Amino acid sequence: MPRPRQRPRESPALVAFGRQMRRMRESKKVKQETIAHLTKVSAPQVSKIEAGKRRATRAFVEAVDDHLEAGGALINLWEDLNKDGHPVPIWFDWPQIEIDATMLICWQHSVIPGLAQTPEYALAIVHGNQEAANLRISRQAILSRDDERGPAIVLFLIEEQVLYHQVGTAETMKNQLEHLIEISTLPNVTVQVVLSRGDHDGNMGAFVLATMEDRSEVAYVETAIRSITTDDPADLSILARTLVDLRARAVTQDMSRELIRKVAEERWT
Structure with a gap:
């Protein structure tokens, strides 16, 4: 019996989103703990989002985009990765x-x-x-x-x-x-x-x-x-x-x- 195909541990799309969010946060000199407090998401979960290991919810992204004064850039990126209401990758972790x-x-x-x-x-x-x-x-x-x-x-x-x-x-x-x-x-x-x-x-x-x-x-x-x-x-x-x-x-x-x-x-x- 062939071995089942192993899915990648990380999604390039999620990693790209997390890196962009981290760059925007750091450019504003905002700490992860501040984002955690703002969104009522634990600091370890914020870290996972930035590492591409967890997909952010729209409500989370909207709150972060507003706090970082990103002008909708972070929201637009999230929407690009969530076309048709489904996450990318479709199997998400x-x-x-x-x-x-x-x-x-x-x-x-x-x-x-x-x-x-x-x-x-x-x-x-x-x-x-x-x-x-x-x-x-x-x-x-x-x-x-x-x-x-x-x-x-x-x-x-x-x-x-x-x-x-x-x-x-x-x-x-x-x-x-x-x-x-x-x-x-x-x-x-x-x-x-x-x-x-x-x-x-x-x-x-x-x-x-x-x-x-x-x-x-x-x-x-x-x-x-x-x-x-x-x-x-x-x-x-x-x-x-x-x-x-x-x-x-x-x-x-x-x-x-x-x-x-x-x-x-x-x-x-």
Whole structure:
């Protein structure tokens, strides 16, 4: 099996934007800490933006452009890099967004979300690619991180049919559902099953909505062609409406645990 193509660690477009912002800031003798205070974004995050490791939101760019008296130059550059409401590159560094997020809402209609998978389930999903499975499992550290940010708050919304969709062996499925019940007892994790009744907007595709430290939102959306990352207000509005519908169809966490336990015992034992 060919090794998956590795994406570059940095986007030339993001690096170019960060360098330009830094040049403009330094020419005005403005410190990063001042930008952080002005935008209510932490100084390390401002540093990441200038290093091309994080994409700035439009609100951030507008505030910085105004403070630096850039006359719209920084905004124009940001717009050039965000044509059609999508970031450049289209895949933008979602793993870093996931790490930095304070809250994640994960919707899945076909498989157990990656942050809730067991090693055996993950290995089956990636067709035996151990390296890819290990990478997927390593991301779960955000559920129990003990740095100054604390663990991320995570809500898993899972379509009922996912509990019956076999991935790997029956034992893999049983262990996976038991693991799902176990992590649902964590104080920062909620697991709710969305009942498979009727049509709803969630059938269009899986997605994750991340809320960042500055309360901005970024979404990771799976499509039939590729996955995209976006913070476009129109996209976020659609996902917000979809989440309202999904939450209305979801049973409570206690009821979800009972349903998951019942499927594990009756279907996969």
